[in-house]
Amino acid sequence: MNIDEMKYVILVDGSLPKGVAANTAAVLSATVGSCVPELIGHTVEDGAGAQHQGITMLPIAVLQCNQSRMQEVRLSGEQKGMLVVGFTRTAQHAHDYEHYERCMSGAEPDELEYLGVAVFGERKAVTGLTGDMGLLR
16 A cells, blocks of 8 residues: 555534544544554654654645545445544444443444544545545534
8 A cells, every 4th residue: 555645534423523523533533643654654753862653754634524424435435445543433432342242242233423534545445535525623
């Protein structure tokens, strides 16, 4: 994979309170980073020799999106073979991962409310799905 030909965006429900929106983006970032290790750069040193862990090698645009559009992008991205990661209201309310897993196993796909969706894929394809969206403010 040529990382320079890839794009990474996070869509967040624009009606969320700022703290919930920030948490949503953080959760999605952690998951994408674990799924795409090439996305994270190597450890660097500062002038005093202290080490600093690698950070993302791509900019991450955090975009505002409504529920219906988020669902469209999620489904279309998956159909086109992009990495798509969702963060649902179910996940937000889960007390622990076991609780989340139990709740998700009983949920129908059309019942899930997405707070955010991360999309990682070929630059042109991701832009085609999300290029008309504005930044989350």
